[in-house]
Structures are given as C-alpha cells and as structure tokens.
Amino acid sequence: MTLVSRPDAPWYSKLHIQIFIAMIVGALLGLTIGLPAARALGWLGTIFVRALNMVIVPLVFTSLTNGVASIGTGRELGRIGLKTLVYYMTTSLLAIIVGLFLVNIIRPGVGADISGAAAEQLPDIAEPSGPGDFALRLLLDFVPRNVVSDMAAGEMLGIIGFSIMLGVAIAHSPERIRDRGRTAFETAFQVMMVLTSFVIRLAPIGVLGLVTVAAARSGATTFVAMGKYAITITIGLLTHAFLTLPLVLIVLGRINPRIHYKNMAEPLITAFSTSSSSATLPVTLRTMEEKVGVSNRITSFVIPMGATVNMDGTALYECVGAIFICQVLGYPLDFATQVTIVITALAASIGAAGIPSAGLVMIFIILRAIGLTGPEPMVIVGTMLAIDRPLDMMRTAVNVLSDSCGAAIIARTEGEKNVDVEPAPGAEPEPGVERADVAAS
Ligand code: ASP
Numbered sequence: 001m002t003l004v005s006r007p008d009a010p011w012y013s014k015l016h017i018q019i020f021i022a023m024i025v026g027a028l029l030g031l032t033i034g035l036p037a038a039r040a041l042g043w044l045g046t047i048f049v050r051a052l053n054m055v056i057v058p059l060v061f062t063s064l065t066n067g068v069a070s071i072g073t074g075r076e077l078g079r080i081g082l083k084t085l086v087y088y089m090t091t092s093l094l095a096i097i098v099g100l101f102l103v104n105i106i107r108p109g110v111g112a113d114i115s116g117a118a119a120e121q122l123p124d125i126a127e128p129s130g131p132g133d134f135a136l137r138l139l140l141d142f143v144p145r146n147v148v149s150d151m152a153a154g155e156m157l158g159i160i161g162f163s164i165m166l167g168v169a170i171a172h173s174p175e176r177i178r179d180r181g182r183t184a185f186e187t188a189f190q191v192m193m194v195l196t197s198f199v200i201r202l203a204p205i206g207v208l209g210l211v212t213v214a215a216a217r218s219g220a221t222t223f224v225a226m227g228k229y230a231i232t233i234t235i236g237l238l239t240h241a242f243l244t245l246p247l248v249l250i251v252l253g254r255i256n257p258r259i260h261y262k263n264m265a266e267p268l269i270t271a272f273s274t275s276s277s278s279a280t281l282p283v284t285l286r287t288m289e290e291k292v293g294v295s296n297r298i299t300s301f302v303i304p305m306g307a308t309v310n311m312d313g314t315a316l317y318e319c320v321g322a323i324f325i326c327q328v329l330g331y332p333l334d335f336a337t338q339v340t341i342v343i344t345a346l347a348a349s350i351g352a353a354g355i356p357s358a359g360l361v362m363i364f365i366i367l368r369a370i371g372l373t374g375p376e377p378m379v380i381v382g383t384m385l386a387i388d389r390p391l392d393m394m395r396t397a398v399n400v401l402s403d404s405c406g407a408a409i410i411a412r413t414e415g416e417k418n419v420d421v422e423p424a425p426g427a428e429p430e431p432g433v434e435r436a437d438v439a440a441s
Pocket residue numbers: 275276277278311313314317352353354355356357358359360392395396399
C-alpha cells in the first residue's frame with residue numbers, strides 16, 4: 001500500500017484532495033454550526049490522533065535503527081548529524097529574524113487594548129525552567145536512563161539516542177549477527193510503514209473532526225481584538241514558508257519548491273489540523289520516503305530530530321509573542337533585550353514539545369530571561385491562549401515544512417538524485433512507487 005496514487009486515478013480518490021475537502025467542510029461546519037458539530041464529529045479527530053500517536057514510537061525506533069545499521073560508518077553519521085544541526089539552527093534563526101523585523105515594524109502591542117478580549121486561565125501550563133540548563137538537558141536526554149520508560153513516555157530524544165546506539169551496535173557486530181540484525185529491523189520497519197499508511201488513510205475523516213472542533217472553538221471575537229498580533233504572526237509565518245524556505249531549497253538543495261510543497265500536501269494539512277508535529281511525524285516520515293524520495297538513512301534521523309527540536313514557526317512565534325507582551329506592558333526593548341529575546345526564542349523553540357500550544361508555554365522562558373515576571377504577563381498570555389489554536393495550526397505546519405526541507409536538502413547534498421523530481425507525464429507507476437519498492441527490496 002503506497003501513498004502515491006496512480007496518475008489515471010480520478011481526482012476525488014487522491015488522498016491529499018480528500019484531506020483538503022475534509023478541511024474545508026470541517027471549517028464550514030465548525031464556523032456555522034459551532035459546538036454541536038464539534039461534539040458530533042470531534043471523536044473522529046481523536047481516533048485519528050490516537051492512531052498517529054500509536055505508531056510514532058515503534059515507527060521511529062525501527063526506522064532509525066534500520067537507517068543507522070545500514071549507514072555503517074561513524075563518519076557518515078557524524079556528517080549527516082552536523083548538517084542537520086547547522087540547517088536547523090540556521091533556518092530557525094532566519095525565522096526569528098523575520099519575526100523580529102515584523103514585530104518592530106508593525107508594533108502590534110503598542111496601544112493594544114486587550115481588556116475586552118477573553119482570556120483563558122493557564123492552569124495546566126507549568127512554567128518551564130530557565131534557558132541556562134537547556135543544552136545540558138538536551139544532551140542528557142539522548143542517553144535514556146531506562147529505554148523502556150522513555151518509550152512508554154514517548155520521550156523522543158531518548159528513543160533517538162538509543163536507536164542510534166543500537167544501529168551502531170548492529171553495524172559493528174560480527175557479519176552473521178549484523179546481517180540478521182539488519183534484516184530483522186528492516187522487516188519490522190517495512191511492516192510499520194504499511195501500518196502507518198493504514199493510519200494515514202484515515203486522514204480525511206480525522207481532519208474533518210479536528211478542523212470542525214478547531215473552527216468551532218476559534219474564538220472569533222477575541223481574534224479581532226488581537227488582530228494586529230495575529231496578523232504579524234501570520235505574515236511572518238507566510239514569509240518564512242513562501243520566501244525564506246523556498247530560497248533555502250533552491251540555493252542549498254537545487255530543489256524546485258513547487259514540487260516539494262505539492263509532495264508535502266498530506267503532512268502539511270495533517271500538521272495544520274492536529275497542531276502537533278509529533279502526531280504528524282508518521283505522516284511526514286512516510287511521505288518523505290514515498291513521495292519526496294529521500295532515503296531511509298536520511299529521513300529516519302533528520303525527521304524525528306526535526307519534529308523534536310526544529311520548530312521554525314514556533315521560533316518566530318516566540319520572538320513575536322515575547323516582544324508583543326513587552327509592547328503591551330510598555331517594557332523597554334533596548335538592543336540587549338532584543339538580542340536576549342532572539343537567543344532565548346531559539347532555545348525555547350528547541351525545548352518546545354511537538355504538541356498543541358507548547359510554544360505558548362515556552363514564552364515564559366523568554367520573559368524570565370529578560371526579567372519580566374509577575375502577574376501582568378500571565379494575563380496577556382492567557383489572552384494569547386484564547387486565540388492560539390489557529391496560530392498554532394499555522395506554526396505547526398511551518399515547523400513540519402522546515403523539517404522536510406532540511407531532509408530533502410541534506411539528501412541532495414549527500415548525492416541522492418531522486419529527491420523531488422517531477423514525475424514524467426504519464427509515467428507508470430509514479431517514481432514514488434518505484435522508490436518505495438526499491439527501499440523495500
Ligand atoms: N504545536 C507546535 C508543534 O507541535 C508547537 C507549538 O506550540 O509551537 O510543532
């Protein structure tokens with residue numbers, strides 16, 4: 001079972017078209033009928049997200065172990081790791097700079113009256129610890145104390161660390177064991193890919209449920225009160241998605257952005273409707289291999305890493321959100337403060353979990369770093385939370401997009417030629433199918 005439909009299939013049987021229609025219908029139902037529609041259809045979204053979460057851990061574990069076991073040399077692994085790190089840091093910083101520029105030009109918080117806007121309390125939002133211990137914590141997280149409990153808790157960095165070490169161990173085992181280990185993990189991985197494609201087939205009904213709920217709860221009135229703030233973030237995210245990342249794709253990967261974005265339709269809509277990079281991970285992994293044409297040895301490492309630490313949309317959002325709060329409160333924004341915001345926004349985006357509204361919580365890290373504490377920021381963050389869902393949907397899609405661009409570019413620089421190639425007209429079957437078959441053999 002593949003995600004790539006045959007070129008002669010009728011338009012309505014194409015998965016990305018079905019998902020897109022589901023999104024439009026869900027938005028219309030949510031906005032017109034509201035909560036009754038959300039109550040009636042919400043469970044479809046819940047099942048879909050649960051099924052996605054169900055496959056994440058075994059998929060990442062088998063995919064990454066299989067990928068590393070087949071890479072073999074430590075040098076190659078190190079090179080791919082370094083490229084991944086440099087790409088992730090650079091694009092997140094570019095996103096932050098776009099946000100910084102816009103928030104200073106538009107100044108959405110200056111004179112903003114949010115007294116009429118609905119605020120949500122922040123009961124379940126635990127304040128995270130300061131930015132200082134981030135680097136060390138990240139490093140430690142790669143070495144799980146107990147791999148079973150990390151898997152049970154879905155701790156992605158621990159799973160990534162263990163899978164890499166296991167893959168390296170397989171690659172360094174005596175020949176007979178190595179071959180068996182590789183075969184075992186490759187088999188398990190291919191079976192997980194098939195299971196994942198079953199789950200992805202649920203996407204149209206899942207997206208219908210998720211978008212209906214999101215639209216019904218969008219808080220339209222508060223959205224208007226926070227209009228300038230929402231517009232600043234939206235322009236920033238659109239700039240990053242349609243200007244910065246395409247340029248990066250062209251310059252670094254010699255990749256046609258139009259083809260890449262078209263290939264990525266399903267993960268992008270899934271990210272948009274789930275507001276969760278983690279839940280989208282299985283769809284991204286599957287699409288990168290089947291449609292974009294990146295090999296498993298690159299996707300299996302770059303994509304789970306990206307879903308955990310690379311969040312360009314969130315990085316931009318952190319920067320704009322923190323400066324917005326400063327502007328509302330009239331807090332002085334000198335050069336040093338803005339530099340601190342840029343650095344901590346990067347750290348906060350790395351630390352944010354790939355779940356809904358995680359980015360909003362991380363704003364407290366930035367506020368603490370610039371010495372802005374007390375009850376007033378809490379109230380503003382509560383108001384930001386009231387309209388967070390639509391913004392979260394957009395930034396999650398940008399987060400996932402950046403991961404996919406990174407994997408495609410790294411694959412290109414590693415000499416992979418099948419990345420985002422335009423299918424020859426009438427080609428039968430499409431290249432994605434061939435690639436998947438080759439990968440499976
Ligand atoms: N929801 C985002 C994600 O999963 C994180 C955020 O809240 O910014 O990527």
